[in-house]
Amino acid sequence: MDRFSFLNAAHTAYFAELYDQYLQYPDSVEPSWRAFFQGFDFGMQQNGVSAETMEEAPVDFQEGEIPEHVIKEFKVIRLIDGYRTRGHLFTKTNPVRERRKYRPTLDIENFGLEKSDLDTKFNAGDMLGIGPSSLKDIVTHLEKVYCESIGIEYMFIRKPEEIQWIQDKLNKNENHPNFSDDEKKKILKKLNQAVSFESFLHRKYVGQKRFSLEGGESLIPALDALIEKAADYGVKDFVMGMAHRGRLNTLTNIFGKSAKDIFSEFDGKDYEQDIFDGDVKYHLGWTSCRETDNGKQININIAPNPSHLEAVGPVVQGITRAKQDRHYGGDNMKVLPILVHGDAAIAGQGVVYEVVQMAQLEGYQTGGTIHIVVNNQIGFTTNYLDGRSSTYCTDVGKVTLSPVLHVNADDAEAVVHAILFALDFRMKFKRDVFIDLLGYRKYGHNEGDEPKFTQPKLYKAISKHENAMDIYAKKLKSSNIIDDDYLTKLEEEYKAALEEKLEDSRKEETTKITPFMQDEWEGFENVYEDEMMKELDTTYKMEDLDKVADAISKLPEDKKFMRKVKKIIDLRNKLYFEDNKLDWAMAEHLAYGSLMKEGFNIRISGQDSERGTFSHRHAIVKVEDSEEEIILHNNIEGREGDFFVYNSPLSEYGVMGFDYGYAMASPQTLTIWEAQFGDFVNGAQIMIDQYISAAEDKWKLQNGLVLFLPHGYEGQGAEHSSARMERFLQLCAKDNMYVADVTTPANMFHILRRQMKAGFRKPLVIFTPKSLLRHSKVISTKEDFAEGSFQPLLDDPKAKAKDVKSLVFCTGKFYYDLLEFKEENDRDDVALVRVEQLFPLPVEKMKKAIKKYKNADDVVWAQEEPRNMGAYGHMLLHFDEAKNFRVCSRKFYGSPAAGSSVRFKKRHEKVIASVFDKTVEN
Structure with a gap:
């Protein structure tokens, strides 16, 4: 009796669905079916078809026992699974050079299929939403979804509803954008702003650092689309962090910072106020209110950041959580964090991993962050192959099973499509999403650097490469959406506006900085040290x-x-x-x-x-x-x-x-x-x-x-x-x-x-x-x-000024060690005065203490730390009288303390003894 005869009677679409479920979640399949599928996989493996490893012993399986058309269906499902799992490795996402080669490929022969099968219709097409289809059509569909301008990694996700949502989304539009003519013109407009702004700065401020966005200009239409659609979702606040690459462009064309102010910063003008020193232009934060195309008022913030890459990441998360808690009752759908990374930084900086690991923790979750990597394929002068061991710079995202989209930065529509896909996922599942915007860096790390020293071949290709706007403009012209006059007008109007802002900026002698998030700080004043010292x-x-x-x-x-x-x-x-x-x-x-x-x-x-x-x-x-x-x-x-x-x-x-x-x-x-x-x-x-x-x-x-x-x-x-x-x-x-x-x-x-x-x-x-x-x-x-009130200095409560011969200033826990010695030895001639606030130092109160104990011929600074540590050096800088102090401390050491408890005790007791006896050397 043929034990697999039931396969002839049943519809193979059912097997396709069940086998697809088995491939993704083996334990979810009924045990006898799981055993059957393991047997099939084992058979395929024996024939060199599958590289999958069996975790359980397969059932006895002999080729020929399963009907041929069923075996072929299973092989097609294996092919589909291959595209889902590894299709991102074969995308057209690199705009300036060939991708690395990966093996095995997605050729149908690697899945036990042959060219003769291309015209055969398979029910496995149902899994893709295209119904029973020929193998040729199935492959065409898979190539469009997984191997063109957008590659997506998601099969490692362990929640079936998330995988199903992603697959439904991909199958619905073949992972391809479908924008209206007006939406396409909006993308072109933002691309023009991005490109024109950089070229304007390049001409007007030759050789000055600006860390241009050239090679990744599609970031600007992507951010614009993200903010517009998120506002429609009900997002009220955006908090963004990014390093220097493309920051000035983002400030101007997304956050609405006046180009006039940026030109003033390029001219190096001093600030209107003298209460702070300021920073370089590509570190400054900005807060503004923006009205979307649909008339919604939103608050957008870009946090200030140092040159320490990725340091701003956790700060953005904290700001986001505070806004969610303070203004929206903890509703994380109202505030959206966005982090823009560099490819070398996201792969190389450990704080990225720390932030990613915080994403789902109760005290730190923010409802999901959209991570965008402006991928230049280079870190300063270091090639990506020397900058990470992982396949992708975004592989840290897999730690929390976050989907990752790899996008060709030259394909502006694909970039916008990917960002909107990411937003939909975040708003649906409240989880992080990563977008790897694969582009290039037109110039060196800064505009005065020569990149051909270290990447001559790459920069030869870049020098001949068209920018994203020119590529997109040609596409729209070929579709008769715009013509040359439209494009010329678009470019000239923006350049004229920049010229006007430049002229305005040169009429002013100073510039001003508007504090980041000033709206959160109404009623609070910046104060000086004298105000800090008031009780x-x-x-x-x-x-x-x-x-x-x-x-x-x-x-x-x-x-x-x-x-x-x-x-x-x-x-x-x-x-x-x-x-x-x-x-x-x-x-x-x-x-x-x-x-x-x-x-x-x-x-x-x-x-x-x-x-x-x-x-x-x-x-x-x-x-x-x-x-x-x-x-x-x-x-x-x-x-x-x-x-x-x-x-x-x-x-x-x-x-x-x-x-x-x-x-x-x-x-x-x-x-x-x-x-x-x-x-x-x-x-x-x-x-x-x-x-x-x-x-x-x-x-x-x-x-x-x-x-x-x-x-x-x-x-x-x-x-x-x-x-x-x-x-x-x-x-x-x-x-x-x-x-x-x-x-x-x-x-x-x-x-x-x-x-x-x-x-x-x-x-x-x-x-x-x-x-x-x-x-x-x-x-x-x-x-x-x-x-009571806070006391920056605590006098000795028992000392009588007329009896004190030695005045000892100290701080912290060491006071109690000294007090114990003083009381055990009845040293009423010693006054122990505690400096409770080390900065701002209570200088006047310390002077009063010296004056009070005027009979003291020995004024001591005592600390348990080594001489080169603790507060002694600080005293010398901030209290003139400290240069006359007798210092009692451990000697100079490279390590804060001894490892041996016996040695520690000897040193500690010696310092204490020296405080009360000036003849004891310490």
Whole structure:
């Protein structure tokens, strides 16, 4: 009996559908059918037809048992699957040179089919939406969909509904655009603007850096179409990040920045205001309101960025999330992030991977980003084969199973079609999409560079290559959509407008910079150092403080919690309502709660921030049986703000950048990034150098991001001892940030409240404690919280000025080590004065302390860090009297601390001894 006889009776379209399902999702197919298909695949493999690897042993299969026409159907399905999976490797997407060759090809012979099969009709055509069709027509269809100007990678996606959506979309239009004549003219108009703008600058500013878009001009009509259609979807805000390549063109032709201002920047004019230094023209941000063709008002933002490629990526994500939270109740359909990458940068910069990995995480998701790569096929002078190991520069997108479209930048309609496809996918599935815009770079890395030194063959081809506008204009003329007069008028009108703007710019002696996202910062003023030093009222009514304390120290009675959790929360209640001894955790919680009652939001993120690395915070407590998360702050009576705390991925660069962006777009949120240990901040050094310390000077941007950096020498070795305060202090200048090393819960409470109560925003770096979190002396009273204020300098509470012979200035946790020695040895002749705010330095208060202890013939700066680290060098720069200080510290070292706990203890004790005895060498 023929065990496969049933195949003759059934319609092969059913097998086609089932086999297609098996190829994509093997486990979804009924086991007996799966075994049958494995047997077929094994047979094909034995004949050299398939390179697929079997994961399970196939059923016994002998060729000849399955009817020939069924076998052929399966082979056609294999062919279709081959195009879907590998068609992108054989596209016509490279405008200036031959693509690399890949094997095996998609020739039908590689799938067990022959030329004689081309006229045979196969039911597998149903899978493509073209119905039963000849093999010839099926191949033609597949070539149009997968192998022309757009290649698409998507078969690695694991969600059937996403794959089906993509395939339906591809089959519907054969992955080809179908624009009206008016839409085609709009594309031509934007191409003309892109091309004409670059050529105008090339003539007027010979040799000046502009990082032109030439070779990738189709980016401009693509962005224009993206914004127009997204507005129809209901998007209200666009947040974009891009590096320097093509940025000036984008600013002018997409964001509406006046060409006059750009010409002034090329002329090197100074700024109208003297309160900031500014930046080069291709780093500046811009915000504008644009009306779409359909009359919709939208807000578009391009974030300022440094030359550190891809650093702007996480910032854009943070800005986007803040806008979604602040203005749209978390609706990620209202704000769209767009990131424009370079091909070398997206493949080479690790922060891209960090940002991609954040895309679906609760604390960082933004509803999907549209990534566009302006692919020049070269990084400065480095060929792409030397710039990455992956096949494509966009392969990082596969980490999150995001679809990737590869597009020929010379085919303007294909580029616009691809961008609209990407937008549809993002708005449908709220996930990232990548577009690889494959073009070239007409000149060198900058316009004064000679690219033929390193790529002579490539640049010989580029020199003969027509630009995208000329190519498209010929296409429209051949279709009788435009004529020469139309094209001439289009070009001349735009060039005349540029000439007029150039003439206007040369009538003015200065230029001005409009701050990025100024609309988010109404009511906030840029201030100088003297304003930063003014004492601010951070008091808080005791009865309201009681309400906050009550809410954060009571667990829901109807839920079951671990005994340790109950003990922690009960301790909060006891500390506040019985002992009146508030520790560090209570300082944080009461600061957050009081600010929430005043209408501010709180956002904390970092590695293990929910519990706290040192198990002190417990901002989220979990129900024992279900792990339901409880945020007690949200139970505060009369609160007007919300509390958000997130454990971040194991990233510093990306997450700090995200939180910096969040703080930039939400000045009414206390935004905190916490390092697991202070030295982990090293991983985000680019964000600190380029944004936190310099953004206000470069871009006139305020930002209130707070950094919590656990710091203190406790014998843990070279790592996790130092948050490298010397690096932050070296970056301090004029009025760019606050840096503090506070030692009391009350000061922590007030400095956090000051951060939000001020009428301006500055980054705040706080070196936070580890052992002090539970130190018996690190306590404050609720009266200190309710009635006090932040104290940048803390005098010795017990010292009598007339008895003091040695005045010791110190900061942070080291104070308690010195205090212990002082009390054990009854050294009433020594006064320990804490510098709580390291920048701006409380110079006048320090001078008053010296004057107060005028009998002291020994003035000391004491620190636990080596001499070349810590705050000593900062003191020398900012406090003239510091040059006369006796310095007590570890010696100069390359490493922050010793690895041996015994050696650490010896060095630490020696420094302490030297503070109290000047004869001890340190």
